Amino acid sequence: MLTYIIRRICYAAPILVGVNLITFLLFFWVNTPDNMARTILGDKRVSREQIDIWKREHGYHFPRLFNTQEKGLSKVTQTIFWQKNLPLFFFDFGKSDQDGTNISRKIRDRIGPSLFITLPMFAISLFVDLFLAMIIAFYRGTYIDFYALIVCVLLMSISSLFYIVGGQFLLAKYLHLFPVSGFDTGLAGTKFVVLPILIGFIAGLGGAIRYDRTIFLEEINKDYVRTARAKGLGEGTVLFKHALKNALIPILTSVVVTIPFLIMGNLLLEAFFGIPGLGGYLIEAIQKQDFAVVRAMVYLGSVLYIAGLILVDISYTLVDPRIRLG
Amino acid sequence: MEESKLKNLWDTILTLVPEIWNNWYLQDVLVAALLIFLVWIGRRLSRQPYWRLAIREVRQRRIAVAAFYVLCVYGLIALLDSLGWHPALRGEDGEILRDTKNRVVYDRGGVTILDALLTPLRNAREKTYSAPLAKLLFSTETTVLPDGAMTQVHPPLKYPRRHLMGTDKVGNDVFYQSLKAIRTGMILGIFTTALAIPFAIFFGVVAGYFGGRIDDLIQYIYTTLASIPDVLLIAAFMMIFGRGLPQLCIIMGITSWTGLCRVLRGETLKQREMEYVQSAEAMGAPALRILRRHIVPNVLHIVLITVVLGFSGRVLSEAALTYIGIGVGAETYSWGRMINQALRELARDPAIWWNLAAAFVFMLGLVLPANIFGDALRDALDPRLRTQ
Numbered sequence: 001m002l003t004y005i006i007r008r009i010c011y012a013a014p015i016l017v018g019v020n021l022i023t024f025l026l027f028f029w030v031n032t033p034d035n036m037a038r039t040i041l042g043d044k045r046v047s048r049e050q051i052d053i054w055k056r057e058h059g060y061h062f063p064r065l066f067n068t069q070e071k072g073l074s075k076v077t078q079t080i081f082w083q084k085n086l087p088l089f090f091f092d093f094g095k096s097d098q099d100g101t102n103i104s105r106k107i108r109d110r111i112g113p114s115l116f117i118t119l120p121m122f123a124i125s126l127f128v129d130l131f132l133a134m135i136i137a138f139y140r141g142t143y144i145d146f147y148a149l150i151v152c153v154l155l156m157s158i159s160s161l162f163y164i165v166g167g168q169f170l171l172a173k174y175l176h177l178f179p180v181s182g183f184d185t186g187l188a189g190t191k192f193v194v195l196p197i198l199i200g201f202i203a204g205l206g207g208a209i210r211y212d213r214t215i216f217l218e219e220i221n222k223d224y225v226r227t228a229r230a231k232g233l234g235e236g237t238v239l240f241k242h243a244l245k246n247a248l249i250p251i252l253t254s255v256v257v258t259i260p261f262l263i264m265g266n267l268l269l270e271a272f273f274g275i276p277g278l279g280g281y282l283i284e285a286i287q288k289q290d291f292a293v294v295r296a297m298v299y300l301g302s303v304l305y306i307a308g309l310i311l312v313d314i315s316y317t318l319v320d321p322r323i324r325l326g
Numbered sequence: 327m328e329e330s331k332l333k334n335l336w337d338t339i340l341t342l343v344p345e346i347w348n349n350w351y352l353q354d355v356l357v358a359a360l361l362i363f364l365v366w367i368g369r370r371l372s373r374q375p376y377w378r379l380a381i382r383e384v385r386q387r388r389i390a391v392a393a394f395y396v397l398c399v400y401g402l403i404a405l406l407d408s409l410g411w412h413p414a415l416r417g418e419d420g421e422i423l424r425d426t427k428n429r430v431v432y433d434r435g436g437v438t439i440l441d442a443l444l445t446p447l448r449n450a451r452e453k454t455y456s457a458p459l460a461k462l463l464f465s466t467e468t469t470v471l472p473d474g475a476m477t478q479v480h481p482p483l484k485y486p487r488r489h490l491m492g493t494d495k496v497g498n499d500v501f502y503q504s505l506k507a508i509r510t511g512m513i514l515g516i517f518t519t520a521l522a523i524p525f526a527i528f529f530g531v532v533a534g535y536f537g538g539r540i541d542d543l544i545q546y547i548y549t550t551l552a553s554i555p556d557v558l559l560i561a562a563f564m565m566i567f568g569r570g571l572p573q574l575c576i577i578m579g580i581t582s583w584t585g586l587c588r589v590l591r592g593e594t595l596k597q598r599e600m601e602y603v604q605s606a607e608a609m610g611a612p613a614l615r616i617l618r619r620h621i622v623p624n625v626l627h628i629v630l631i632t633v634v635l636g637f638s639g640r641v642l643s644e645a646a647l648t649y650i651g652i653g654v655g656a657e658t659y660s661w662g663r664m665i666n667q668a669l670r671e672l673a674r675d676p677a678i679w680w681n682l683a684a685a686f687v688f689m690l691g692l693v694l695p696a697n698i699f700g701d702a703l704r705d706a707l708d709p710r711l712r713t714q
Contacts (some may be wrong), residue, residue: 018550023562031566153701157694159642161649161665162686169672267557268646286561286651298562301555309553 001319008313012306016089019302024085027295031133033060033080039289040097058097059083077246093296098288107278113183114265114277117193119201126255128201133212138239140217148209155206164272167199181274196269212251219247249319255309256315264301288324343572350410350436357408360520380627383706390702393695400692403440403505404512410438444502450485452497455671456570458680461486492680494667500681504688506659509570511692514578515637516645521579523629531617531625533587534594544555545591552584557647564652571654574647578640586632593625627707634700638693645689661685 007306027036037051037060049159055061061081067078077083084094093103094104155164172180178195228238265279278297285293346352371377384390412432415423422483423431441448455464462480469479483489491500533544551559563577597603598621606616647653648662649669664685671678 014546015550015553018546019554022550022554026562026566057516153697154694157638157690157697158686159645159665159689159693161645162682165669165672165682169677230439261555264555271650282558282561283650286565289565291565294558294562294565298554298558301558302553305553306557 004317005310006315008310010179012310015306016303019299020085020088023088024081027291028064028080028084031291036060036097036291039236040291054148058095061220062253069270088296088299092298093299094292095298096285096290097172097292098290103293106119106293107300110276110278110281111263112185112277113275114187114263114279117196117200117269117275117277118262118265120193121197121266122255122258124197125201125204129205129208129212130251133209133216134239134244136209137213137216137220140220149213152206152210155202156210157206160203160268163199163203164268167195167202168272171195171198171276181261181272183273183275192273192275196266196273196275200266200269211254212247217248218241219243222246252319253312253315256312260304260307263304264297281302347572348434348436350412350438352412354409357405361405380703380706384699384702387702388460390699393698393702396691396695397699398506400512404509406443407438407440407506407509410436410441412436423673440505441707444505447488447499447502450488450499452483452489452493453481454493454495454497455678456483456489456493456497458490458492458687459487460489460492464678491684494681495671500664501685503659503664504661504684507661507664507685508692510654510658510660511641511644511689513571514575514640515696518578518582518640519573519633519636521575522583522586523633526583526590527622527625527629528585530590531594531621533618534591535598535613535621541591544587548584548587551580552588556581560647561650561652564647569651569653569655572660574644574654578643582636582640586629589628589632590625594621594627597621597624631700631704631707634696634703637700638696641689641693645685661689 033055034051037054038046041050049092052061062079062083063130064080067074070078071235087094091104093107096103096106116272136145139145139148140190152221168180172178172195182192183189184192216239219240225238225243228242229235233242265275267279268274269282270277270279271283281293282297284290285297339651383646384394397589404684412434413436415431415433417423427430451465456462457464460483462482466478467481468476471477476678489501491504494500494503529544529548533541559581560574560577563580564573567573604615604619606620611619617633644653644660645662645665649666653662654660664681668682668685671681
């Protein structure tokens, strides 16, 4: 098992290198350090000296790939690529372009609030979606199934912005059930996170139920289910005992890929409810034109996604003995 | 030296794109060409029995047919809004304006057919907010009564009962703005995929058919691109190139290309082993001919399903991206922009809700039929994909 995991991680290495190169191309080749300085200094008529000072202060004054003015090894090390892009591999994200804060430390501080929202949302969604999908699958072919599917498509067709705005307006501003926005750590923070979790859960409901239902229906048409019925087992036992276990394999593996991503938080929810998580950090960085932070987030997001894929492979081998590790 | 040349080329391209974007006559030609191409494809496909069967199956679902007609209405509005011209500017007295060299001055912004049809709505400008179908302005003004006393009244509108969905902060008709936003939504939904499809088909089919090193390389490229989460790649791209509809189309094309490419590669792997491909190979048909004549037509249904099912997602994400600040610019009509404005208005007391309501109705009116029609099409074209 361990060798399998190690090999799987080795497969991911070239992809990480590719992502690193893409961030380098986007942020330093397409968008030159000069452009960056001009955007951040804010004026179209920034003098050459100001740009050079800014670049020196933020360490962007090196050549990009190859420094011809240096000798020996420092030809390669005294470059933007070496100084700014390679440290991404070691999760050293450097300093923010705007306020000079340490990005890695900021990210560490903000993971907590993000997880405070996304972890409960993930768990609640997983169980409730599964439960509802199973009930709908139980009534397949009836009017309950028909109308439930229509509701699902309707839920899927509404932009999540409307769920957030509507929920915030109705439940927080109008009915005063929850605080409109804000955040606190520990138990005191619970009252702030209930509404975002609820809204996030409802926004994802339609698509998830439909997906889970189709998996159940596919499982129900298999031979072992027919055998179970032929033995005289009740429909409930067949569905909840036999089909559920097998349907869980594709459903669980489809959600496993999103687990590392929970760290990144939820962009819209964090923006609307003023939660100081990583999603909010990204939005702030976009609004402030902070290239260093966005570059760090792009890299971090990719790493988490790749980690998710590795987790999926591992979970497959754990739940399905037919998949060999060879 | 080399770099500065590249930079010059780059700058030319960057200035050329808005030039094309702002020239209606060029766009008319492009739109007409696209339309002719779509009709040609549609006619070719509808002659084949497989596609005719699919069309018949979709038509058996009444709700899918209804959804299709709604989509047609949206498409027609978008089309009317995509064909435009640059009229000569006229002065106050109705005379055609001329510049110092006695040349006629044309309107740079241009006018579309939809604008011309909706002139009564476009020009019906109020002072500020007014509720749907209201007779009076939403805000109050101080007026002097005949007996000299001052009082606060809602002044009457210039065009009472004309604004079906009210007016916004500067008094523009909300219904008109919602109609204009249809074009933005449709362009994002259709044009994005139009950009992505050729690449996806070419690379997917080539990777699946030839295998080996080519396959490894193409797989590596799309896996790497796909491993950057969409919203982050879009954020980086839009920050660097600035906000705007063309930029958003391009980057959404790049992010949507990879998924389709992966599916097409998998399908090609399956098709390659089929007897008809083997017999074509045995008869000595060249590889490119096999790809063009045999494999591409047999994976085309997957392309169509992906396009239609991805459509609604892109319309929805435009709104979210515009809210975050990486969507279309402030000068483009879009539902995302309307929602963005409405958020501040909702906080007022009494709340101004009609901007948000208009965006909601128009978006749901497009996305819901697109989802329904997409499902029906998928079931008709590929029953195996029902599970996904």
